[in-house]
Amino acid sequence: MSFDHFDYKGARFVRKVHTEESLNHAENEFEVFDDDIYNVTYPKSGTNWMIEILNLIKHKGDVTKTNAVSIHMRSPWFEKVVSCKHIDKLDSPRIISSHLPHHIFAKSYFKSKAKIIYTMRNPRDVIVSMFHFTKILNIFTPPDNFQDFVEDFIQGKSLYGSWFDHVKGWMQMKDDERFFFITYEELLQDHRGSVIRICKFLGQELDDAQIDLVVKHSTFQSMKDNPMSNWSQIPSEIMDQSKGAFMRKGISGDWKNHFTVAQSEYFDKIYQEKMKDFNMSFFWEQSS
Numbered sequence: 699m700s701f702d703h704f705d706y707k708g709a710r711f712v713r714k715v716h717t718e719e720s721l722n723h724a725e726n727e728f729e730v731f732d733d734d735i736y737n738v739t740y741p742k743s744g745t746n747w748m749i750e751i752l753n754l755i756k757h758k759g760d761v762t763k764t765n766a767v768s769i770h771m772r773s774p775w776f777e778k779v780v781s782c783k784h785i786d787k788l789d790s791p792r793i794i795s796s797h798l799p800h801h802i803f804a805k806s807y808f809k810s811k812a813k814i815i816y817t818m819r820n821p822r823d824v825i826v827s828m829f830h831f832t833k834i835l836n837i838f839t840p841p842d843n844f845q846d847f848v849e850d851f852i853q854g855k856s857l858y859g860s861w862f863d864h865v866k867g868w869m870q871m872k873d874d875e876r877f878f879f880i881t882y883e884e885l886l887q888d889h890r891g892s893v894i895r896i897c898k899f900l901g902q903e904l905d906d907a908q909i910d911l912v913v914k915h916s917t918f919q920s921m922k923d924n925p926m927s928n929w930s931q932i933p934s935e936i937m938d939q940s941k942g943a944f945m946r947k948g949i950s951g952d953w954k955n956h957f958t959v960a961q962s963e964y965f966d967k968i969y970q971e972k973m974k975d976f977n978m979s980f981f982w983e984q985s986s
């Protein structure tokens with residue numbers, strides 16, 4: 699995966715989007731409030747879907763309120779250079795996104811009562827989603843071939859570093875009452891039930907009609923059709939959606955259309971090795 703990068707504490711970042719200063723600020727100086735809600739993911743795992751869901755829950759399904767601000771500013775990534783000015787405008791409870799690995803996350807979080815929702819996705823579908831994303835976002839040089847792209851992912855040469863380290867790092871918090879984890883595949887399989895579980899975790903009481911609105915406005919098609927959610931507000935010099943949509947397919951299992959049998963077997967072998975001491979199993983391990 700080719701992009702102008704630098705490494706910070708074992709993870710890989712995009713120059714200009716991040717700097718050593720912005721990461722140092724995020725890790726050591728950023729002030730977490732007790733009522734903050736953090737939407738944490740490895741890239742391409744459902745970050746924007748969760749932004750939409752969390753903001754709709756906050757506003758009890760009122761899409762006119764969530765649509766007041768474009769999705770890229772509604773729940774900014776606190777580690778990015780540009781985000782400070784957007785974070786200052788958030789009202790309480792702030793919903794803030796991050797792709798940071800656990801070991802670089804804001805130190806002040808660990809002394810706070812703030813909540814984290816961590817969304818994971820089948821890494822093979824993460825690879826595919828990222829592969830297509832590199833063709834539309836100007837920070838990337840489009841990849842030569844899929845095989846090299848998979849190899850870079852395996853070696854942690856992707857944006858934000860290793861998927862394996864990210865998941866293992868964050869799942870150390872799985873028994874913490876401030877931490878809720880969910881998979882993209884669970885969201886797809888039971889969208890409404892997932893919204894209800896998230897509301898329960900957040901202590902938000904929504905009635906059935908309000909839950910229905912949250913679900914209705916956070917479906918793939920609603921978000922794809924919504925200019926405040928489909929990233930069409932971003933100038934085409936930065937994200938050129940004439941080459942492919944940000945809201946691309948929104949399905950599980952698209953990897954089957956991209957991996958050869960040999961690539962799939964190879965990835966499976968690496969996955970087993972890297973996850974062998976990790977005693978949790980995920981949805982995609984049964985279905986791959």
Ligand code: PPS
Pocket residue numbers: 739740741742743744745746747823826827828830916917918919921944945946947948949952
């Ligand atoms: S990013 O750039 O890292 O913030 O991307 P992220 O939002 O994490 O992931 C983008 C993928 O999520 C899909 N998506 C959805 N799928 C289903 N339902 C909804 N509502 C939804 N919203 C976003 C999006 O299409 C990307 O996946 P792919 O596989 O590329 O379609």
